Amino acid sequence: GGYPKFKKRHSDDGFRYPQGFKIEEDNGRIFLPQIGYIRYRNSRKIEGIPKNVTVREEADGWYVSIQCEFELKPEISIPDIDTAVGIDMGVKRFLTLSDGNFINNLEEKLKPLENKIALLQRRIKHKVKGSNNIKKAYLKLTLLHKRKADIRNDFLHQVSTLLVKNHDVIVIE
Template sequence: MILGFKTELKLNHQQRTQLVKHCGVARHAWNWGLALTQNILKHNQAHPHDKIKFPTAVDLHKWLVVMVKPECPWYYEVSKCAPQYALRQLSEAWKQAFKKLKKPPKFKKKGTADSFTVDGSLAVEQDRVKVPVIGWLKTYERLPVEQKPKSFTISRTADRWFVSWKIEIEPTHEPKPVSVVGVDLGVKALATLSTGEVFEGAKSYRKYEKKLARLQWLNRHKVKGSNNWKKAQIQIARLHRQIANIRKDTLHKLTSYLAKNHSKIGIEDLNVRGMLANHKLAKAIADMGFYEFRRQLEYKCELYGSQLVVVDRWFASSKTCSNCGTKKETLSLAQRVFHCQCCGLEIDRDLNASINLEKAVS
């Protein structure tokens, strides 16, 4: 099984400058390729009888060498892999857009999701990695050195730099203490299990919302591009990173607990995009991270030998009585206790839903 490994880099000023240059070249190559491909698509729409073949990543790189590199000598200060991988990623983004899997690619901004990918003469030792052109970069933790990586992806979040690559891990198939469990996700509590356990969400955005708004309010009149503006941008980015890290930590602990201790896990196929359209609940739903929860649970179940069963989104888990199976016509979100008119069962709404999910996958 292939998993991604990511760790923070311990850099000096010179190394940071080199990483910024690599990100700049990768971003420039992406934006150049995107502008070119957009012009080709516009030409093909305007002249259907005189179409130009849509370029592949190889075509784009050949044109880049001929058209861009002679005019931009700073391309030669970084690894040739940075623009190559940027154009490969652009080509893949267009393929997914043509298949209607994702939206068309957009132009990249400086300082927003800066990253680049390199391959070639890579090496990993206990506490450092070797990158072409840049050399050895130290890390804060010990690294897996059993396998030589095929490529490194280096990215920046706020003022911290990270390196990531793929490693191969053997899945485990140890016996689990609980055979089947149903998991109901909610806004009040992140997850309610059919065993009666309740896991509260981090709600990190709600916790730091006022502080974030304050930082953004103080930054409103600063001159864009000035030193004070740059300092404020780093402060805001740090707070966003802290909010995201708290949310990810909560989700990782929950998904690891579920995958390690339960043989079969039943969850509902939530329409997260549709739920976010509800403006009254969108902020709370986004703060919980339902999509990230399912993404983590999918690969961790494969890693720890558990089975994940996704129940159809139209299954009325909340409206159905877990005792007698009677289904209610309506059940408002304000009703937190489920009361069955047939058998007289009174139970927490989320617990009732999780028990129904457990029965559906048993």
């Protein structure tokens, strides 16, 4: 059998199909080889030719990512530079702009969530290992951690969109 190989806990939480899949967008289902047809919720219309499908498991379920190939028509134009801003990333403030504006950290949004996580971790400490109650508690904990990560990602997307929409040139420290 050979030497044992170390297998990290979450290393096999996803897999990819480079070919052999079929997507029925109007029926909301996808055919995966060796699995069969699976229903999925379509978040947006598929543009282009699907090249591969990635299926991954997260705390609250399974997610399908479809990678597509399509031709992008380049627009050749010289942009007018109206506004430029410099960004200083900080510890106390998330970032400070050169025009004097600043964006605070997420501490006040994440504080109640962190309190819930700490409380749940204290409760898990007293549960019997391997019991159904500890499994349910771990599931709640993973959902709270996922919500925390989702809040962080949403915040980063909002800040980056705000900066890109309002400034032509952005310089980072």
